[in-house]
Amino acid sequence: MKLFKLVVLLLAFSAVANAQSLSSVQSHIQVQNLNSVRIADSFPGADIGAQINAAVVDCQADHIVCMIQVNKSGTISTPPELPQGFSLSFNPEGQYVISTTHAHPWLIDHSATSFYFNNAAFSYTPVDTGDNAIYIGKGIHPTVSVSTTPSITTVTGANRSLLNRRCR
Amino acid sequence: MGYANVELVDPTGTTITVKTGSLPTYASATATVFMGAANGLGTYPGQGVYMSGVNISGNALEMINGYSAITAELTEALFIDSIQVTNMGLGTCLQFLGTLKSNVYGLHCNVDGNGLILEENSIGSFIFTGSNADRFYGVDIENGNNPTSGVGLIIGHSGGDYVSGLHMEGNSYEYIAVIGYTGSEDIQIVDWEANTATSPNYELSIIYSSDVHLHGPTQFESSSSSNGIGVNNSTDVVVDQFSITGNYSTAFNSIAGSSTGKLDRVINNTSPLAAMGTAGFIIEDFAGNFTPNNIISTGAQTLSASGCTISGQVGGSSAGSFRVATTTGTCTVTITPIVTPLMPPLPVTAPNGWACDAHDITNPAIVISQTGSVPATATISGSMLVSDTITWKCIGF
Numbered sequence: 001m002k003l004f005k006l007v008v009l010l011l012a013f014s015a016v017a018n019a020q021s022l023s024s025v026q027s028h029i030q031v032q033n034l035n036s037v038r039i040a041d042s043f044p045g046a047d048i049g050a051q052i053n054a055a056v057v058d059c060q061a062d063h064i065v066c067m068i069q070v071n072k073s074g075t076i077s078t079p080p081e082l083p084q085g086f087s088l089s090f091n092p093e094g095q096y097v098i099s100t101t102h103a104h105p106w107l108i109d110h111s112a113t114s115f116y117f118n119n120a121a122f123s124y125t126p127v128d129t130g131d132n133a134i135y136i137g138k139g140i141h142p143t144v145s146v147s148t149t150p151s152i153t154t155v156t157g158a159n160r161s162l163l164n165r166r167c168r
Numbered sequence: 169m170g171y172a173n174v175e176l177v178d179p180t181g182t183t184i185t186v187k188t189g190s191l192p193t194y195a196s197a198t199a200t201v202f203m204g205a206a207n208g209l210g211t212y213p214g215q216g217v218y219m220s221g222v223n224i225s226g227n228a229l230e231m232i233n234g235y236s237a238i239t240a241e242l243t244e245a246l247f248i249d250s251i252q253v254t255n256m257g258l259g260t261c262l263q264f265l266g267t268l269k270s271n272v273y274g275l276h277c278n279v280d281g282n283g284l285i286l287e288e289n290s291i292g293s294f295i296f297t298g299s300n301a302d303r304f305y306g307v308d309i310e311n312g313n314n315p316t317s318g319v320g321l322i323i324g325h326s327g328g329d330y331v332s333g334l335h336m337e338g339n340s341y342e343y344i345a346v347i348g349y350t351g352s353e354d355i356q357i358v359d360w361e362a363n364t365a366t367s368p369n370y371e372l373s374i375i376y377s378s379d380v381h382l383h384g385p386t387q388f389e390s391s392s393s394s395n396g397i398g399v400n401n402s403t404d405v406v407v408d409q410f411s412i413t414g415n416y417s418t419a420f421n422s423i424a425g426s427s428t429g430k431l432d433r434v435i436n437n438t439s440p441l442a443a444m445g446t447a448g449f450i451i452e453d454f455a456g457n458f459t460p461n462n463i464i465s466t467g468a469q470t471l472s473a474s475g476c477t478i479s480g481q482v483g484g485s486s487a488g489s490f491r492v493a494t495t496t497g498t499c500t501v502t503i504t505p506i507v508t509p510l511m512p513p514l515p516v517t518a519p520n521g522w523a524c525d526a527h528d529i530t531n532p533a534i535v536i537s538q539t540g541s542v543p544a545t546a547t548i549s550g551s552m553l554v555s556d557t558i559t560w561k562c563i564g565f
Binding site: 092098108110111112113114115116117118119120121122123124125126127128129130131132133134135136137138139140 | 216217218219220221222223224225226227230232233234235236237238239240241242243246250259291
């Protein structure tokens with residue numbers, strides 16, 4: 001009987017504790033990480049692109065594949081770099097200015113990546129011929145040189161080790 | 169890099185090492201390059217890129233050509249679900265360059281450069297591939313304005329692509345669409361109107377291609393363009409269920425080198441009636457189901473006479489009248505049906521010949537007979553008198 005009373009008291013205490021916990025729930029929770037979701041807004045970076053990349057690095061440090069969420073509006077001047085398997089999602093009500101450069105364009109150069117633009121307004125003004133708001137592909141421009149030494153060298157072009165970068 | 173003397177391909181660098189002493193003796197040796205999984209962005213390893221809800225706008229003031237909102241190059245299995253590009257001054261809405269087996273749902277282009285381009289890759293120093301087996305479902309290309317160098321739809325050096333539900337309206341481009349150097353393209357059009365191609369270009373030009381199929385049911389209406397559909401040096405082009413309307417002077421024309429195409433249920437509703445030069449094309453359903461109130465012969469008329477001189481020629485390419493000016497004996501007139509010339513005049517070649525009849529309406533008792541028939545010409549002959557008026561008509565068979 002004493003044991004029964006003790007159990008009842010413990011349950012009652014627990015119920016009161018849970019009620020107090022529920023009453024203290026915040027209407028807004030700001031988090032940086034939610035399992036495999038990263039909120040880019042909360043990561044450091046001079047622009048949204050840099051914040052996205054910082055969030056990616058955070059996921060890579062945890063060896064997980066992530067969904068990167070962008071909630072705020074702003075400028076994308078640093079090209080976002082999504083490894084394989086990653087997803088990127090923008091706020092439908094957001095307004096974004098793509099201001100990547102001719103030398104450093106926004107390349108989507110890894111397979112199995114997903115981009116949910118959600119009809120958010122993106123504006124883009126090119127500054128040079130050949131510019132693209134978004135370029136999908138490896139974007140490799142090799143120039144081959146056959147020298148008198150026993151080698152053929154691609155004078156320009158991406159390092160092959162960068163191809164299909166995975167979550168590390 | 170497929171020269172036989174390759175010894176080592178550095179997996180992390182950019183150098184290919186060749187066996188010592190082997191290659192340098194071939195200063196101009198041909199290197200063969202194959203596109204492998206690592207060269208392009210494809211399904212292996214992993215899967216393609218997925219994008220949805222893309223909404224990109226320019227500032228309408230860009231005066232730089234050769235840029236795009238989105239370019240996909242040497243890419244495989246790209247999937248785009250809803251993309252709209254608006255308010256760009258020049259450049260291209262969406263271009264696929266060596267892009268394979270990709271799907272695009274809901275493309276809307278409202279730009280002043282080019283609309284949709286499917287072409288070969290431009291990077292990599294080598295042409296790896298065209299844009300093949302890509303599928304587009306629901307394409308709006310509207311209100312583009314670049315009459316100097318813009319094109320609404322370009323499919324070039326590619327094959328096996330499919331466009332369903334193409335809506336092309338209100339564009340003023342050099343050409344509205346160009347399909348060139350392609351094979352097995354299938355395009356279903358739901359609406360084509362109020363476009364203006366820079367004269368004398370055709371709104372839809374098919375050149376050096378084979379097995380291009382254009383489907384309706386759709387109206388194909390001119391705003392102020394001179395010419396509708398032009399086929400040049402292409403084979404097996406099929407146009408199916410088009411109602412051609414508007415103010416074209418030439419609704420359809422198969423130009424030099426084209427053959428073995430087919431017009432099926434194509435109705436020429438232009439006003440005034442536009443020329444339909446269909447050399448080499450089989451016109452299906454015209455005979456059975458094309459039931460106009462009248463058939464009016466238009467186009468340039470070419471007659472030559474021997475044994476007489478003629479004047480006062482009126483009418484069109486395959487029907488008309490003339491007056492006998494002078495005679496020196498039996499009057500023989502050779503008729504060469506001609507399409508309305510946009511290119512240098514070219515004779516219509518009937519599959520077998522022309523069946524003609526002629527009448528002397530001044531002296532009806534004078535009999536005029538047909539005395540010759542070949543695919544390109546026909547001749548009529550009779551003892552016509554000076555000042556007689558002769559009516560004639562020919563039907564190809």
